[in-house]
Amino acid sequence: MSFHAISRQNQIPIIDLTESFTDATVRHETAKQIDEICQTIGFFIITGHSIDRNIQNDMIQVSREFFHLPLAIKQEIIGSKDYPYGYNGLNDENLSLGYEKSSSAALLNDFKESFSIGPEHEQPIRWPTKPVTMPSIWLKYYAECHRLSQHLYHLFALALRLDEHWFDDKITSHRSALRSLYYPSFSSPLPSNQYRSSAHTDYGAFTILKQDSIGGLQVQNRFDQQWIDVPCIENSFVINLGDLMSRWTNDHWVSTPHRVIGPQKQIDANLYPSRQSIAFFCQINPDEIVTCIPTCTTADKPSKYPPIRSWDLILEKYLASTQKKESTSS
Numbered sequence: 001m002s003f004h005a006i007s008r009q010n011q012i013p014i015i016d017l018t019e020s021f022t023d024a025t026v027r028h029e030t031a032k033q034i035d036e037i038c039q040t041i042g043f044f045i046i047t048g049h050s051i052d053r054n055i056q057n058d059m060i061q062v063s064r065e066f067f068h069l070p071l072a073i074k075q076e077i078i079g080s081k082d083y084p085y086g087y088n089g090l091n092d093e094n095l096s097l098g099y100e101k102s103s104s105a106a107l108l109n110d111f112k113e114s115f116s117i118g119p120e121h122e123q124p125i126r127w128p129t130k131p132v133t134m135p136s137i138w139l140k141y142y143a144e145c146h147r148l149s150q151h152l153y154h155l156f157a158l159a160l161r162l163d164e165h166w167f168d169d170k171i172t173s174h175r176s177a178l179r180s181l182y183y184p185s186f187s188s189p190l191p192s193n194q195y196r197s198s199a200h201t202d203y204g205a206f207t208i209l210k211q212d213s214i215g216g217l218q219v220q221n222r223f224d225q226q227w228i229d230v231p232c233i234e235n236s237f238v239i240n241l242g243d244l245m246s247r248w249t250n251d252h253w254v255s256t257p258h259r260v261i262g263p264q265k266q267i268d269a270n271l272y273p274s275r276q277s278i279a280f281f282c283q284i285n286p287d288e289i290v291t292c293i294p295t296c297t298t299a300d301k302p303s304k305y306p307p308i309r310s311w312d313l314i315l316e317k318y319l320a321s322t323q324k325k326e327s328t329s330s
């Protein structure tokens with residue numbers, strides 16, 4: 001697929017990764033395709049990713065179980081500056097605040113709940129008392145996503161004409177976060193100024209997203225500003241770049257705005273269906289200094305951004321979207 005074909009078509013490209021795990025030639029071809037996608041739409045769907053279906057199903061199932069528990073249990077683990085994970089309740093977050101402050105003020109907060117964990121190697125993970133199977137299922141899913149992210153980093157490195165292992169030492173103490181998002185059902189349509197997730201770009205390197213079959217995820221085509229529906233494909237993941245990767249590549253690659261709209265059709269009893277998705281936010285080592293990737297700058301294209309500690313970049317955005325000040329503890 002050519003650069004122009006991708007930018008013109010209002011579709012999210014699909015890449016089958018199966019052979020890229022074992023065949024170096026395929027890996028190089030896939031990387032070339034990824035480079036084109038990352039310069040244009042910044043989103044793609046992967047199949048042949050090697051994550052077991054049972055693990056995906058268990059993760060969706062145990063998440064639904066958690067979000068159906070009484071609020072008091074869900075609120076057992078609440079995030080803070082030192083522990084930016086745990087439970088976020090309905091209307092606690094407005095992702096567009098971290099993205100575009102001027103127009104987002106009129107938007108109601110996102111109609112969703114979430115629960116997140118960080119990496120086990122940094123600090124003990126805080127779990128709610130129920131469901132009891134949650135820790136083992138989440139840790140298994142987290143490990144699988146990290147393994148997949150390592151393969152994707154290899155493809156991204158080849159796409160940027162770097163050594164395949166260029167990113168390896170930048171993720172040895174990564175701070176990747178796993179977040180389960182639950183968008184409850186509702187009986188009358190959401191107000192026009194409310195979304196399930198308002199428009200935003202992701203903050204980190206890239207995201208591995210699992211969505212259920214309800215749909216609603218949309219990506220903005222930056223060439224004509226149109227919102228493109230991301231199709232729900234069985235046993236697939238959606239991959240999208242975040243702001244850190246865009247800055248790291250000197251804007252050679254884009255982090256594309258996306259949002260989740262409410263369902264347009266009711267199911268039964270006048271109910272608009274709930275939606276469950278699972279996002280794995282791939283974050284590099286928090287102390288890594290993000291400075292223009294060597295292959296992304298030339299004499300004609302100087303580095304645009306000063307070096308920054310990777311976690312400083314992430315925290316700035318996180319605090320903006322949850323309306324927290326850096327000095328507050330909850």
Ligand SMILES: O=C(O)CCC(=O)C(=O)O
Pocket residue numbers: 181197202209211217258259260277278279
């Ligand atoms: O739930 C989804 O499908 C997308 C969520 C999302 O974009 C995010 O949390 O960053």
Ligand SMILES: [Fe+2]
Pocket residue numbers: 200201202258
């Ligand atoms: Fe996102």
